[in-house]
Amino acid sequence: MNAVLAIDTSSNWGFALSIMPILLRGLIVTVAAAGLGFAIALVIGLLFAILRRSSSRLITWPLVCFLEFVRDTPLLIQLFFLYYVLPGYGIRLPAFLTGAAAIGLQYGAYMAEIYRAGIEAIGRGQWEASVALNLGRRSVYRDVIIPQAIPRIIPALGNCLVSILKETPILYTVSVLEMLNYAIIIGDRTYQYTIPLTLAGALMLFVTTICAYLVRWIELIVPRRGIALR
Amino acid sequence: MSQTVAYFEYLIVGAKATALVGVVAYLLAIVFGFAAGIARAEKIPVANTVAFVYVEIFRGTSLLVQLFWIYYSLPLLGVSISPLMAGCLGIGLNSGAYASEIVRGALLSIPAAQLEAAAALDLSRNQTLWKIVIPQAVREMAPPLGNLSIAILKDTALVSMISIADIAFRAQQLRTFTYDSSRIYGVSLAIYFAMALVLLAMGRMAEYYAKPRYLRTWLLRRKVAQ
Numbered sequence: 001m002n003a004v005l006a007i008d009t010s011s012n013w014g015f016a017l018s019i020m021p022i023l024l025r026g027l028i029v030t031v032a033a034a035g036l037g038f039a040i041a042l043v044i045g046l047l048f049a050i051l052r053r054s055s056s057r058l059i060t061w062p063l064v065c066f067l068e069f070v071r072d073t074p075l076l077i078q079l080f081f082l083y084y085v086l087p088g089y090g091i092r093l094p095a096f097l098t099g100a101a102a103i104g105l106q107y108g109a110y111m112a113e114i115y116r117a118g119i120e121a122i123g124r125g126q127w128e129a130s131v132a133l134n135l136g137r138r139s140v141y142r143d144v145i146i147p148q149a150i151p152r153i154i155p156a157l158g159n160c161l162v163s164i165l166k167e168t169p170i171l172y173t174v175s176v177l178e179m180l181n182y183a184i185i186i187g188d189r190t191y192q193y194t195i196p197l198t199l200a201g202a203l204m205l206f207v208t209t210i211c212a213y214l215v216r217w218i219e220l221i222v223p224r225r226g227i228a229l230r
Numbered sequence: 231m232s233q234t235v236a237y238f239e240y241l242i243v244g245a246k247a248t249a250l251v252g253v254v255a256y257l258l259a260i261v262f263g264f265a266a267g268i269a270r271a272e273k274i275p276v277a278n279t280v281a282f283v284y285v286e287i288f289r290g291t292s293l294l295v296q297l298f299w300i301y302y303s304l305p306l307l308g309v310s311i312s313p314l315m316a317g318c319l320g321i322g323l324n325s326g327a328y329a330s331e332i333v334r335g336a337l338l339s340i341p342a343a344q345l346e347a348a349a350a351l352d353l354s355r356n357q358t359l360w361k362i363v364i365p366q367a368v369r370e371m372a373p374p375l376g377n378l379s380i381a382i383l384k385d386t387a388l389v390s391m392i393s394i395a396d397i398a399f400r401a402q403q404l405r406t407f408t409y410d411s412s413r414i415y416g417v418s419l420a421i422y423f424a425m426a427l428v429l430l431a432m433g434r435m436a437e438y439y440a441k442p443r444y445l446r447t448w449l450l451r452r453k454v455a456q
Binding site: 073084085088170173180187194197200201204209 | 286287290291292293294295296298299302303306307380383384385386387388390391397398401402405411412415416418419422423426427430
């Protein structure tokens with residue numbers, strides 16, 4: 001914490017006002033971690049979803065078990081697993097990146113289901129028409145299926161984003177300096193936990209509400225017919 | 231291998247705390263969920279607003295922040311609460327907010343014709359709710375409420391942060407002794423997954439028994455008994 005940011009404990013409002021810049025600094029880290037986690041989840045979710053549609057049982061069975069495992073076990077333990085085990089294999093990531101990776105992995109497993117539902121919602125006729133037009137497998141996905149699936153999956157992906165935002169305070173447990181961590185540090189130093197924690201909660205509520213509205217707005221502007229990828 | 235067994239024996243003790251917090255939190259979530267869900271679906275004055283604020287606050291903020299708030303702030307505000315109660319209450323309130331949306335959605339999914347028929351039979355509002363709407367809505371609620379139990383199991387790992395000796399807490403303890411992270415957390419994950427599979431099976435069973443014919447025979451049997 002910066003020396004410039006003196007904490008004023010004389011009055012409740014003064015206290016709240018003086019710790020606000022510190023919490024906002026933490027909020028930036030929280031939002032950045034959530035954004036990175038969401039981006040990772042988007043990519044590996046799609047990867048999982050496409051592998052899941054493979055015709056070989058040798059690929060789909062282990063994958064289905066793995067995804068079920070990732071979905072049904074606590075993020076906290078997965079985070080600890082990555083945080084403490086990866087360095088043993090020579091992969092040394094900062095806590096921030098490990099946290100984003102853990103979030104990305106868990107939500108990637110969720111998103112695989114979302115993508116799958118989105119892809120399966122596309123009518124059989126589209127597949128048959130693609131075959132009739134002699135399109136290659138890659139081209140079918142890129143030009144026909146995924147563009148139409150996008151508007152259908154956006155609401156569910158938006159919910160994922162909001163959930164991820166609410167999960168990021170878990171990064172506090174691997175000592176990432178995000179909002180909750182700052183709030184606890186302030187509490188430890190001033191013996192006043194109520195105000196920092198309430199403010200942290202209020203800021204969280206503010207961000208998730210904005211995010212929810214943003215998602216609804218995106219739902220509105222995305223054309224129902226789909227988005228061409230090129 | 232024997233090391234892994236030793237870890238398992240140490241960690242499984244924590245499963246008791248995990249299960250206790252999970253079960254109590256789930257029961258609380260059902261109570262809060264039904265209370266808030268009915269208040270919102272039935273648009274009961276005042277209760278509707280209270281439920282709306284409750285749901286928005288608990289769904290809009292992070293569980294960890296809520297747990298710390300209950301754990302650190304309630305004592306400062308003069309309410310003494312044990313870590314175990316704080317954990318159960320935190321997860322119960324948080325999941326209750328999610329459960330209320332499930333309950334509300336299920337109640338609102340009952341076709342209007344059912345309500346009209348109930349009105350035609352001169353049933354009171356309470357009778358309509360408890361004898362017509364809820365028995366049918368339970369069918370809709372069963373699958374998502376089953377999923378909620380797994381979500382709660384996953385959430386219980388966070389109570390290790392407020393010093394409850396659950397699986398996650400004991401895993402942390404073990405790690406500081408042995409630094410054998412991969413096996414400790416591997417075993418912990420396996421225990422959580424086994425518990426989740428049990429919940430999954432129980433959820434499937436609940437869905438099966440929530441099916442209409444079972445409800446009907448159950449109600450009939452009760453009537454005969456009376």
